Amino acid sequence: MQPALCMCTAARDPVYLYCYTILYPGFVIPCSFAHQLKGMSEMSIDKRIVDDLVANDISFVTTVPCKQLAGVIEEVDIRDEIFHIPSNKEDEGMGLCAGAWMGGKRPAIIMQNTAIGVTINTLATLTQYYRMPLPMLISYRGELREPVACQVEMAIHTKALLAQMNIPTYHFHKQSDVEELDMILKYTFMCNKPVAILTDANFWGGYGDQ
Amino acid sequence: MIRSEILKEIAPILRDQLVVCNIGIPSQELHAIDDQPSNFYMLGTMGLASSIGFGLALVQPKPVIVIDGDGSILTNMGTLPTIANNVTDNYILMIIDNGSYGSTGDQPTYAGRKTSLAAVAEACGCENVIECRDVDTGPVLQKALDSGKMHILVVKCDSGNAKMPVITMDPVVIRDRFMKAVQA
Numbered sequence: 001m002q003p004a005l006c007m008c009t010a011a012r013d014p015v016y017l018y019c020y021t022i023l024y025p026g027f028v029i030p031c032s033f034a035h036q037l038k039g040m041s042e043m044s045i046d047k048r049i050v051d052d053l054v055a056n057d058i059s060f061v062t063t064v065p066c067k068q069l070a071g072v073i074e075e076v077d078i079r080d081e082i083f084h085i086p087s088n089k090e091d092e093g094m095g096l097c098a099g100a101w102m103g104g105k106r107p108a109i110i111m112q113n114t115a116i117g118v119t120i121n122t123l124a125t126l127t128q129y130y131r132m133p134l135p136m137l138i139s140y141r142g143e144l145r146e147p148v149a150c151q152v153e154m155a156i157h158t159k160a161l162l163a164q165m166n167i168p169t170y171h172f173h174k175q176s177d178v179e180e181l182d183m184i185l186k187y188t189f190m191c192n193k194p195v196a197i198l199t200d201a202n203f204w205g206g207y208g209d210q
Numbered sequence: 211m212i213r214s215e216i217l218k219e220i221a222p223i224l225r226d227q228l229v230v231c232n233i234g235i236p237s238q239e240l241h242a243i244d245d246q247p248s249n250f251y252m253l254g255t256m257g258l259a260s261s262i263g264f265g266l267a268l269v270q271p272k273p274v275i276v277i278d279g280d281g282s283i284l285t286n287m288g289t290l291p292t293i294a295n296n297v298t299d300n301y302i303l304m305i306i307d308n309g310s311y312g313s314t315g316d317q318p319t320y321a322g323r324k325t326s327l328a329a330v331a332e333a334c335g336c337e338n339v340i341e342c343r344d345v346d347t348g349p350v351l352q353k354a355l356d357s358g359k360m361h362i363l364v365v366k367c368d369s370g371n372a373k374m375p376v377i378t379m380d381p382v383v384i385r386d387r388f389m390k391a392v393q394a
Contacts, residue, residue, distance in 0.1 A: 060269060083268065088292060090260070091255075091257070091258065091286070092286055093261075095289075096265035096268075098261075099266035099267070102385065102392060103392055104389075104392065118288065124254075125255045126252075126255040130381045130384070131381075131382050143294065
């Protein structure tokens, strides 16, 4: 195999423009310098997202783990303005969010798109039936640049299921798409509906060292 | 005692509290016995009463009593570690454990056989877990409220349902009047 240019997120970081590190196949830690930059780059997008949550008065966030969303989850956890409660399953998380909203706090859930398969009943009979707002920040696994074939199996159903549920759906494919997040959050609490924000691997700058 | 007899007995205690009630016949029974704006009736979504009530308890100071069932806890068993690890002392989870799925025809649950929900709750890290007999429910619930500590109550009772009408109130009305009761 030929050496290749590093494809870490730093390559697309506007500050650093390009990462010139050469990757050698089989090298365990091929790109420590770039990974440092990658960390900084991801920090900025994660921080940007959580800033938007806070600016929209979202103070109760439940999460189910995801590698792509790990930075956002970490950022949610350290913010004083947000109560972060990890869930064991996404429908449980939606129940927590329903209670928090009735208690006067704006909630959000952070999860993977596989969870759409888990939560259809909850979305229909709780969130939608009682007309409650719920921003769903979703890692869109199984899209372009996905390395795990099985993830594609839910990806191909994700938008169809959301459409069938009449859930407003936004797809972040480029990092600049994050600029719409603030408007999407305002829209969610204006109409009291669950709203899906799908964020794919390209948006996150690829899977890096995964 | 069956669940409806317990609900009749504890209605005076529930009346002044925020109550989140489990889907199906439990909500129908509570609605028929003593409908209050401070009752949130679940019309669907089996298993989530404990989670909805917990989210509510976490964000505001009033006591929240969840009337749940053994079948619903088994459906959403992941709720117990979440509750155990995020203690909020205004939360009381009362599991009416009649060992059966009452709303669907009294099919037996595993809680009525070898599985102890009190032991499960303790293993998940919950403190103040009390298993009690149906006849003791009122005093046990009142004591839990008075203690100002988070409690998990497992009320062992007989299987059976009272014949009550279906709730026809619009879900948004249930939710809206409940939110007003929370803010009152």
